[in-house]
Amino acid sequence: MTEGTFCLVLHSHLPWLAHHGAWPVGEEWLYQAWAHSYLPVVDLLERFADEGREDVLTLGVTPVLAAQLDDPYSLRGVHDWLGNWQLRAHSASPRLPDLSAREHRASQWALEKFESRWRHGFSPVLRSLVDSRAIELLGGPAAHPFQPLLDPKLRAFSLRTGLADTRHRIGSTPEGIWAPECAYAPGMERGYAAAGVRRFLVDGPSLHGDTAAGRPVGDSDVVCFGRDLEVSYRVWSPKVGYPGDPAYRDFHTYDHPSGLKPSRVTGVHVAPEDKKPYDPSAAAAAVERHAADFVDTVVKRLRTLREQHGKPSLVVAAYDTELYGHWWHEGPAWLEAVLRALPAAGVHVTTLRGAVEAGHVGAPVEIHPSSWGAGKDWHVWNGPQVADVVDLNAGVQRELLDLDLSGATRNPVADQAVREALLALSSDWAFMVTKDSAADYARYRAKVHADRFAELAAALRHGRGQERAAELRRVDGPFGHLDARGLA
Structure with missing residues (x-):
């Protein structure tokens, strides 16, 4: 008997940025996320696939992001950006030799990975992960609208268009979606059923915190899964979370001549000029510590849920993919450590599809209008x-x-x-x-x-x-x- 089941769900999304400005918002946003999140996270998944592991995690890729990751203009743009990253690393050598060497190695790895695996876009890479069952892929509406505010006719068209787009790119239609902003309005499950969607995400409070199993919505057979906030917020919350540890690389502090990030977080209220230099060994120790803490948190949560429900239960933790590597530099290393340590701790790691197959589906539920935004309502x-x-x-x-x-x-x-x-x-x-x-x-x-x-x-x-x-x-x-x- 295992401690229970754990599902990690990653939501990959950026709005359409190509041809709409470069910096500080625009294509730079796309290229940074591509280099620092999408390349390392996909590399991790490919290594798990090569090991023969299935159902490692559930990966949402919105159609509007997939379109950019396959677009020839964006592919040329990110290749140029990666080369420029390496040049910036070299330019910092006289002033910041350690940072320069570290960034040179990182940019060289990214260039080699892009040139060997990504030159024809993301879809060929993603399709192999889907076909090998290393991941479950979630789709979504075409351009990531806030669905409750759409006319039902337009809502249905947007969802059909998005699912068709994924089918064209991957060769199969996802059975699950990441509902944009985890937003829900009563009756949306009927539109999901009509489009062939069998499961979707809501935030934990939408289910009043009862997230220990997937739940059919209303009188439909469409299953919703709720994010377990007690576990999810160990990583990222409005106020606390692992990425704020003093040892991790600070996202907001730049060496302005090179555009590189030389500092560690040091402290929440420490001015940029007073932050200490980044120390990779200290950051690696923090990753190890936080991975162990997260695994311990999951195990304790599953044991509590089993006591409450009298059977092995489910924990779903869901995050933006861009957190891992882009916002939180050490995120991909933490992700790999957790996904390797959880099975050793007796936790069954699977996808939302795998959770359904394992029987983690409870009684039907009625859901109130909700989202994962501030206040868990629609006001954002x-x-x-x-x-x-x-x-x-x-x-x-x-x-x-x-x-x-x-x-x-x-x-x-x-x-x-x-x-x-x-x-x-x-x-x-x-x-x-x-x-x-x-x-x-x-x-x-x-x-x-x-x-x-x-x-x-x-x-x-x-x-x-x-x-x-x-x-x-x-x-x-x-x-x-x-x-x-x-x-x-």
């Missing part, structure tokens, strides 16, 4: 701080649903109009405004896509816009299979 995406974005989105939806999108053949103007509307409705823009994280950029992005949609919608009504649609398609071109007639 529809509160007073983003009233302008909400109004803009509502107008886009009304005009989109009023368009005549029927026709005997595909219309590239209609297709691009719908594409721009989906990009305008991304949940990222409201999130960034509410959190005051590059709010001006977020408002600009929502507005520019809404304006482009309105321009194409007007041209469509007059039978024009072919040249403009082709021009915009070169800039905003995800979801090439998108057929606007699916909304008719």
Whole structure:
């Protein structure tokens, strides 16, 4: 008998950034996450696959991110960025020789990994992980909208488009999705069932903390899994978590001439100029300590749940993939240590699919409107701080649903109009405004896509816009299979 079952779920997502600025927000964000999170996390998964391990973790990859990781423009861009990283490492050598050597090794590894495995995009790499059952892949709606605020017709179209996009790239349609922002409104499970979705994620409070098993929603057979916050917050919470340890590399402190990060966290209230130099050996010791603590936390939680329920139970811990390596430099090393130590501690490590197969499904549940945002409600995406974005989105939806999108053949103007509307409705823009994280950029992005949609919608009504649609398609071109007639 095992202690119980553990599922690690990673959510990989960035909004559409290609062709929309470089720094400090824009393509730089994509390339940093690619270099520091996606390359090392996928390398870890490939090594587990080579060892013959199955159901290592559940990996969500949103369609809009997958589109960028396969896009020739982005592939050229990240390759240039990796080369520039190595040049920046060399430039720091006279002033910071240890940092320079360390960053040279890291950039060389990333260049070799990219050139040998990623030159044709992410999909061939991801498909091998899916086919070998090393992971369970989660999909999602096309451009990561906040689904409860979408008209049901548009919500269904966005989900169908996203699932079809994953099928085109991977060769199979995911049975599970990461619902954007873990957002839920009553009745959404019926739309999931109609699209073939069999499982999705919510946050723990959506299930009143009763996350020890998956739960069918309402009278459907669609199963929701709740994030166990007691365990998940050991890693990352609004106030505490492992990444804040004084020994870890500080994300926010730069050596400005090179753009490299030379310091350790040192202390929460320590000024950047007073932070101590990064010490890899101290950071490695912290990784070992925190991995052991996390395994101990999981085991204790599973034992408590078994006492409560009288049988082996389930713990689901879910995080953004970008935490591992990008925000938390040592995150990939911690991830590997945990995934190797948990089985040795008697914990069955599997995917959400594996949890269902193992029988971790409880009684049906009714869920209230919720999300994983602050307050666990919807205010991050529809509160007073983003009233302008909400109004803009509502107008886009009304005009989109009023368009005549029927026709005997595909219309590239209609297709691009719908594409721009989906990009305008991304949940990222409201999130960034509410959190005051590059709010001006977020408002600009929502507005520019809404304006482009309105321009194409007007041209469509007059039978024009072919040249403009082709021009915009070169800039905003995800979801090439998108057929606007699916909304008719």
